[in-house]
Amino acid sequence: MTEEKTGNRTVNKTGNETENKTRTGTGETIFADAGALGDPIEETAAFAPRFNADGLIPAVATDAGDGRLLMLAYMNADALKRTIETGEAWYWSRSRGSLWRKGETSGHTQQVVALRVDCDQDAVELVVEQAGPACHTARRSCFYREVRPDGNGGAVLAFTD
């Protein structure tokens, strides 16, 4: 992924922006500019999430209880900002084209215990207290099928949950 080099804001070592914040989408951004960091992106204390060409970043939710993987979804800048500000998981629904508070219809909300970002800041992890099942199919995790050889050089899925 190519880093964006637009803008000339700088970020100091505590992650505070030293010039005016810019606007992204519908709200003022609280994020640093990945193209204007003083440190390598892997070693900076500035939060400079890198959204893809569609303005999205993958978000992996893991269970605060046992650490296991629950689901993978996407956030735009607004969803990430709301998640930080409210402590509840918000995502961007690609199929509906709208912001989505996890559990807003099902009641299966996610309280965010910790939010982490990966080395190159193009993925986040939400450590969550999951109310009910994480998956819309009512399974605990979305990853309930295992890929196995079918004996003919292909692969088949086995349900494990």
Added chain:
Amino acid sequence: MTEEKTGNRTVNKTGNETENKTRTGTGETIFADAGALGDPIEETAAFAPRFNADGLIPAVATDAGDGRLLMLAYMNADALKRTIETGEAWYWSRSRGSLWRKGETSGHTQQVVALRVDCDQDAVELVVEQAGPACHTARRSCFYREVRPDGNGGAVLAFTD
């Protein structure tokens, strides 16, 4: 994400393709066509991974020992096929534009204990035995920084590993 409706192959309930396989990229595909499934994609036993517009699918690696998240990377069809066939994790490097066997230079390989797919088959999980650290920064996991409030309405990263 819009499902691709191209092709007219059908897949029976055991996941075996009943018509000729088509070619994708550099190798014959071993995957079913997500647009031609008899069952809903959440309940089928056919492995019909849905790659994005760039031909990629996100792959989350978790530790076979404690279940915790190690990294998120991307696979194209070839990387996924090689991973299934060899039992070692292969990815697509977006920065280098090439296939990448995890650990081929660092020695930090990933033996795949289980490969899972999510409900709508647009993400996979690799449960791996990780040799050495998963992250290129030599940390155990790529998610070694936590996003925290900076006290000024913004966010800052705290190193937790």
